[in-house]
Amino acid sequence: MTATDEIDIVKAEITRNALLSAAQEMNDTLVRSAYNPLIFDVKDFGLGIMSAKGELWAEAPGLPVFIGVLPASVRAGIAKFGQDGFREGDVLIANSPYQTGTHISDTAVYMPVFYQGELVAFTGSMAHWADIGGMSPGGWTVDSTEIYQEGVRFTHQRLYLAGQPNRDVLELIEDNVRVSRIVMGDLHAQIATCRTGAERVIALCERYGADEVTRLMDYVVRQTEQALRAEVRSLPDGTYSASVRLDFNGVDHDEVPVIAVQTTIDGDRVKVTFDGTSGVSAGPINCGAEATASGVAQALKGILDPVGPNNNAHLSLAEIEFPAEPSLVSPVDPAPCDSYGYVMTALVETLQYALADIAPERGRAGSYQMWAEYIMSTTSRSARHYVMAEPVQGGSGAFPGHDGKSLIFSGDGDTWNVPVEVMETRYPVHCEQFALDETSAGAGEFRGGMGVRRDIRVLDAHSMIKTALENTVDLLSKGMHGGLTGTGSYTRLVFPGGEVRLQRERIGDHPVPQGTLVGIRTGGGGGFGDPLDRDPARVARDVRDEYVTPEAALELYGVKVVPGSLPGLWDVDDAATTQIRRQRKNGSPQSEQETTP
């Protein structure tokens, strides 16, 4: 390797920016030409440009889940064929969780980029397909016990052979997925995305030469690693442990899967181990090793370098030691993996919470884990086939100076909700409210973000629902430094006869009568700091805005409010508040000791 001082830092910057700009162009191509709302609305995809060895050079912001799994998928292809096993114009496909890390619905499509006959890079995207042919329409099977039930598996087959479509494979896909028109439309969008990126990489090679582009990006990645290691060095040495119990694996209520993770900071090194993590689960919550590594990288990036561009240095920073035997975070064929996201999100939240304490400028209290629901009708009896799927935002954790907000869970990045006006036009449903759930937030000097109430009435007969929600015994939305924990997510079903059922466990492909009201209640975020330290004027404004009731102001925050000059306005009874707070603080000296992770 050439010494640093021989690197042209101008060319390095131009190359780095050109690749970022190329990744952005790939993003535009995919978003604007996809057929599937999971891609164009939910942005359930990741894309990037990788070196000839499969190291990440540049990505466009998609789902953080995909931070590392796309380069890992490409490396698995290289391992299969060898670096000289690709031809110009090949396009490959892979989705096997034991190689790609996530679930089978996330399909990687990538292409080798050649310049003057030499392999210089790979461009690719990984996107959640509308269907992958498994037992549950749209994927995210909740009760599979083997991968064979989850859909069609690809292990680096060629969709294009040296520029020519491989019709056998394309037809095989078309014949084995539901809504094949949408799936094939998305597949073509993914192929176009690869080509957009490839053109930009080739243009860059024409400018600087292929070897120089690689040398420059090696330099950028190496420098990034040094900068990240300097950040690590600024953290106190030690081992930071955390664990979380999951509530249900989808098939067996007696199993209590555990994720236990230890992060050791030692000088400029980070080591992550999983001692105490459960073995492979009988249900589909297993998280492929590459997705586990990706979750570790996401948490570290958020703590060390939250807004800088992402490259391979972020992915390779942590030394990860998986359990000796296959496990919940490193399953092997044919373990079911279709709802891996519970483990993945729990891992990211748990890691960030453990590190937030030692990185006071970057972390926050815990957030709700996740939510997504499907409302659909796909049986032969239905008058109209539809699959509506959407993730729903919830409470994000507070941090010093700021209350938490209502945002999509950390695993889902810049995913957006579906506008009610679009939803009601597109699907036979009627949304009756979309509001903040005031009861959900963890109190604190800075309050946790609120979950939401989103009530959707099912208008068509023969519809069924499926939910993916909070899947832990121990809530992830933990408060910090005396802040309280936010509530968990649940479903509130109201049947046409008036019967109400609260469902904290997730629901799989469950038929519901026409007219059922599906009440979505996402969890709140954790608070930061002792609620008794919240500025009383701020509490009075919270009461005015109906974020907090006068009773809760007293009970949780020790603030006595009295009606103000106008209806809806409230004043603080200063004397009473001072007294109440003093009494409470004296009465419960242990209230500040809930902070140790």
Added chain:
Amino acid sequence: MTTAEKWRLAVDVGGTFIDYILLDESDGSVHVEKQAAKAATLVDEFVGGMRRLPAKPGDISRFIHGTTVALNTLVQERGALTGLITTQGFRDVLELGRGGRAEIYNFRYQPARPLVDRYLRREIPGRMGPDGTELVPLELSRVDSEVDYLLAHGATAIAICLLHSYVNPDHEQRIADRIRARHPEIAVSVSSELVREWREYERTSTTVINAFTQPLFANYARSIDERMRAEGLTNPIAFMRSNGGVMPITSAADRPVETLGSGPAGGVIGAHTLMAQAGYRNVVCADVGGTTYDVALIQDGEIVERADTIVAGRPIMGSVIDIVSVGAGGGSIASIDPVTASLKVGPESAGAQPGPACFGIGGTKPTVTDAQVILGLLDPDRFLGKRMVLDRALAEQAITGHLGTARTVSDYAAGIMAVAQANMANAIRQITTQRGLDPRDFVMLSYGGGGGLFAAGVCEELGVHTVLVPQAAAGFSAWGMLTADYREDSTITSVTDVAHGQLPGIVDNYAKLREEATAALVGYGFASAQLELGYSADVRFLGQEHTITTPLEPDWLADGAAALPAALQQRFVERHRQRYGHGEDDAEIQIVTFRCRAIAPVAKPVSRGRYAEVPAVAVASRPIWFPEGGWHDEVPVYERDALSATDRIEGPAVIDEWTTTVVVPPRWTALLDELGNLVLTFEEESK
């Protein structure tokens, strides 16, 4: 227009200065005036600057006003205490937004705060369905008590946005009528009067921003109008809007949200006019300022627009010129990136204060301007027509102090220019290749204070071989405002399959839109026969979400639009293929949004060239560094005013005028065209 009314005036109120551009229509000559301004005394200073102009207000035929008053009100969050009336169950839509985290790895990501606090967001029972049928009747009686509540709490503006009002505005309209009848003094903003497109959060945001900025803006507009009347102005004042058109004061006072993006619009409008006169149909418009580089496109003779934009973290719906802005300009600061250890330029800017190091007014960090001084691209003794002397030694100190001594100062300076130009080129790639267009099929018009310094370099980067620098490039945006037409856009979202059974509905939609758009212009006093109409549709393949705005020929709507399905299909598929590389000929398509644009064209000033009688001779020479060949010792310097019609200046050379410097690198030649533009052309290397 009487013979005395020969003046056309554009006044552009920015953050710190008011710019006046006065055009003498009898000979095309332009007078420029500048006035420092403070927010508190803006109107007085506005009039003060006016009085120094050679034109009497009574002799002004057209008065165009561009202002950032509404934009500043929003960005500084100092608008009216605003109340929101919305559908029962949905008062939190404004706060919930879309739930995304734009910084995906940032655990502390914070969206912009809602402009209306929750206690001022009031719900009214009543509900429309997605097809516009009434599902729950409106409880109009609740409106009075909710409005009384808002007024009691001090609200001076009210926004109304109900679900599905883009299909059926009846409930919104009845609420608005009720409030306007009872409280004529209150500013009321109604979503369906501003935009007729779906997505409730974005529409609510747009309506709330309008309400939030309206009282202050309306007050400002009224004051300007009254003071100008008192000064003797008889013709109406027209306000610049984000779509590149203008609107009369009455509309502007009701719809300030439509002025938010008007700032950089003037230059693009001017480019559209000038390049049409010069005969170019595909143009990259590049505005080079001190802090940002703003680029826009003219494709097939039409300005490329977008249907929504984000200002200060909040979405706004409505047609705007699609302008991409990157943090690259003269003031952009160079540094070694702490993470990647590469040479970064921008987006941080030294601005006017503390300024580039070479200004000697406090700035110590190296900027693009400092690099240009070191490379000889700027003459330290002739900056801004010798109004300012730049300090080369300070520029060098800034570079060695902040970037190091591993390389020579000129190497670093050359690097700063290369990175800045590459960033500019990426912005242009983003708006061209993203649409499936090749930048090499475009010419560039480069304007703004730095327009001539970067033009050729950025073009080389992109493979663009022709670049034009207009006269008075620094003031080109204001000149552009003088060419703006009155324009109304009307739109409606109505998801419609393009099938023969739907044709009556399609024809009907366009008829309604045409009526709306023309009624507004007729209301401003234009005869309907004068108006030019344009139709387009946002089209997608069935099952897709994102659409492509596809223009319709007016004759496709004739005979019950019998020709429309085939013609629209063909044009849409062509555009889809151009942009994405795929698109099936016979896949079903849908129209999502119908659009109609009415224009009342105004006479355009024609730019006139001024030429010296005799061939130009170099007035000086200096050493300048170019990527090709490094230092050139004796690069000739010409005065732009001294160029004759037949001069052909071979690079390397520099052409100076008092507000800008045009650099002609090796292998480029420069000459004046018939309109007075400086045209730079790149010669391919002969093999």
